[in-house]
Amino acid sequence: MEMNEYLDVFIEESKEHIQALNDHLLTLEKNPEDVSIVNEIFRSAHTLKGMSATMGYQDLADLTHKMENVLDAIRNHKVTLNEAMLDVIFKAVDALEAMVLDIIDGGEGKKNVKSLVNQLEAMENGENVEAVTTSASNEPTEAMVNTDVSLDEFELTVLQQSAEGGFNNYQVTVTLQETTLLKAARVYMVFEILEKLGEVIKSSPSVPELEEEKFDYSFTVVLVTKDSAEDVSAKINKVSEIDTVVVKELEIQAYDRDVTAERSVDTDEVSKQESAEQEQTSTDTNAKKKSQLSSKTIRVNIDRLDALMNLFEELVIDRGRLEQISTTLKNNELQETVEHMSRISGDLQNIILKMRMVPVDQVFNRFPRMVRQLAKDLNKDIDLQIYGAETELDRTVIDEIGDPLVHLIRNALDHGIETPSERETKGKPTQGTLKLNAYHSGNHVFIEIADDGAGIDREKVLKKAIANGVLTLEESKSYSDQQVFQLIMASGSQQLIRFQIFQVEA
Missing domain, CATH: 3.30.565.10 (Histidine kinase-like ATPase, C-terminal domain)
Incomplete structure (x- = not known):
């Protein structure tokens, strides 16, 4: 069976089921004893599992199956729902959404959810969820450790003076979990901690870019502080949805100041061009996501609605010309026909406009x-x-x-x-x-x-x-x-x- 023709339907229905899961879980949190709500959540999870398996998205189907087992245990009173368990189920739904987004972007809907699976299995068996490891791997990757931030002459001077004054200069790389809903909110919390620890000299990406979520999941800052690297890492890790924190001492001697300054001048135009290209790519990606994610009741591509409106505008121009001809010729039948056409075209315009309207x-x-x-x-x-x-x-x-x-x-x-x-x-x-x-x-x-x-x-x-x-x-x-x-x-x-x-x- 050719699956591509069913992909759009799968994506739309998956989004609806994920939204339903979130809505029902929020209701369940307020009414944890209401089995009927658990049944609604179970039905959405069961349907999503079947759809995913049929389409060949096995990771999505497997995670939903684990959720389904937990929900079945809850509705049959084999386990008692608590706040920690509810948090894990919410994270599982976030992971499902991330997989669907990957499918929308042309991916295979794959994701490492080992830690979530372990937690769901523990919940199913009535074990303590908090005792289960919440991260599949906390080992920093080579890319994380070697991330470097470019520094100008002034920033290098500040770091040099800080080192001479007995402060520690650290390069801190923070990576958020891929299921993070509000990346900018997490960045804000991390910066609040950093500002209490010392002074942030540089950030990559820049602070405005971080606030506007113009980054993937990792960002790096240069921090001046009296605290140890272990303390810095421990305090940042208290923020939820943090995957890894890598703190390494910044070696100022590794920077050639003259070369740094020259490189800054020579590559300025190239950097601007690359930045523009990256921003355009990000914009295109976001636009693609939005156009596919923005509706769950109108399944008509908005480009088709725009094309329909353009054709209607051409029709209005011709209607105006016909009205002029009708007035000149003073033919009653022609005038009646043109008047009728005007009423019909007005109704058509209202219908087209209403087709574009969706509830907030x-x-x-x-x-x-x-x-x-x-x-x-x-x-x-x-x-x-x-x-x-x-x-x-x-x-x-x-x-x-x-x-x-x-x-x-x-x-x-x-x-x-x-x-x-x-x-x-x-x-x-x-x-x-x-x-x-x-x-x-x-x-x-x-x-x-x-x-x-x-x-x-x-x-x-x-x-x-x-x-x-x-x-x-x-x-x-x-x-x-x-x-x-x-x-x-x-x-x-x-x-x-x-x-x-x-x-x-x-």
């Missing part, structure tokens, strides 16, 4: 899972409330708003909502509230994000904006509060969308 739920539905994981990592208790998920937007806009919304939600969780102990001190409920609301107003669609946290710290935003070169110290003195608050929207694709942001009164 296609973006919103991934946030409950994201907020759950991020809240656990930040030790915060968050109640996510979503309103207006049925609000419709053009599909091309839906493809673009995901990343800006992730950025805003992450800011609200990282910087807005306090920890339970801080909230209790302020007389607030220990559980913070994050609201996501979409609604129509006239010809516009508004998306509002609100939290009942501490609000936006004006001075902290200004300090960060000045440090990132968004504005100067002199310019900042004349900024109103509203202008300062808008600075959180100043980077990357966040400028593409108009958001209304407000803080809910505690």
Whole structure:
């Protein structure tokens, strides 16, 4: 049987089942005794297993089969579900999604999930999940150890002075797990630790690129600190979804300063060209993923809709010419026909436009899972409330708003909502509230994000904006509060969308 003709259907249905798994698991977390929810999860896993096996994606089928065994044990009361087990099942779903993404990119859907399989087997047998090794291999690869960061004259001088002052100069390479949902959030947590340990001199990729997730899964920083390499590694490894941490002492003598400076000048144009090519490749890849992942109810390629709209525009031009001819000739039958054609073409235009409209739920539905994981990592208790998920937007806009919304939600969780102990001190409920609301107003669609946290710290935003070169110290003195608050929207694709942001009164 020729499988290629069924691939699109397999991908669409796999995405639907993975989304269903995430949704039902979030519901199960709140109602762990509800066997009916476990049955729903089991059915999705069972269907996904059968589809994967039929299509020949054995790794995907095998992992789903292990999940299925655990779910069967839970619904038959052979094992009791707990938080640690639920975390493992969530990770398994993340791995399934990563495999589907690989298939979309033309891969074979293969992935090393040995550690997850071990944990699932332990769960099935009623063993302690936390005692099972969570990583298939923590040994650093040759590529990780030998990753080097280019340094300019000034940075080398700083490192030289640091070494003379008794500080340690380290090159730290961090690799995230391939199932990581929010790479930028993990990078942020790592940098928070690094800044407490000492000073970050250089990052590769750059900080803006890391914030915009323009990297695979590894990044390298040059760190100046008094701490030992073991302490640095141990503290970074406390961040979840970290695969490996390699800390090695930076040998300044290995850098030829004159050669470094010359190379920096000679290769500047080449680097720009390579960077542009890499960025274009990344953009093309992301666009490809988005076009294939953005819809689960409309299975029509958007290029075909665009072509249909272009043909319709040609039809409108001809309709205008016919109306002129009809007016000139003053033929009643011709005028009636042209009027009828105008009404039909107007209806056709509305249908084409509606075909491009999809509910924002296609973006919103991934946030409950994201907020759950991020809240656990930040030790915060968050109640996510979503309103207006049925609000419709053009599909091309839906493809673009995901990343800006992730950025805003992450800011609200990282910087807005306090920890339970801080909230209790302020007389607030220990559980913070994050609201996501979409609604129509006239010809516009508004998306509002609100939290009942501490609000936006004006001075902290200004300090960060000045440090990132968004504005100067002199310019900042004349900024109103509203202008300062808008600075959180100043980077990357966040400028593409108009958001209304407000803080809910505690």
